[in-house]
Amino acid sequence: MSKPEDKDYTEAMWLLWNAIADHIEETSKEELLAEARKAGIDVDQTVDDVRTIIRRRTKEYRQAALKQARKEYEKEVEKYAKEKFIPPVSPGELKNFLLGIQKQYPEMTQAVFQFRDLKDLTDEDLESAVKQLYHLGILKKPDGEGE
Numbered sequence: 001m002s003k004p005e006d007k008d009y010t011e012a013m014w015l016l017w018n019a020i021a022d023h024i025e026e027t028s029k030e031e032l033l034a035e036a037r038k039a040g041i042d043v044d045q046t047v048d049d050v051r052t053i054i055r056r057r058t059k060e061y062r063q064a065a066l067k068q069a070r071k072e073y074e075k076e077v078e079k080y081a082k083e084k085f086i087p088p089v090s091p092g093e094l095k096n097f098l099l100g101i102q103k104q105y106p107e108m109t110q111a112v113f114q115f116r117d118l119k120d121l122t123d124e125d126l127e128s129a130v131k132q133l134y135h136l137g138i139l140k141k142p143d144g145e146g147e
Helices: 007-026 029-038 043-082 091-104 106-113 123-135
Strands: none
Touching: 029 043, 091 106, 091 123, 106 123
């Protein structure tokens, strides 16, 4: 729903909302309920509808940051998947290369190697592990590589 950016329109809307707020504030609960019933409004249903709207909007507001983070995460995953990567050693030497890195940086490599025995990994898995180490900044890429 769009609204005019007219200053008079905006001012009129503020005046209207302020008048409604003043009326509600100055009128007793019983009078407000009587007015609503007289106008044919199902007060209980209206209360349920308002609660539903508030819950929905609250949930949307809380999830907005989560949705944005998810979009950014998906962009990073896509970027990572498309990234060109050439391992620093031949496929046959990857296992020994990673074992050396794991011994040299045990705390830093734990996230990449957690619960995995390098002896059981395929060449593709080993290459992926090296790529992850580069992506995490544990290993440095030669200039121009992967761009």
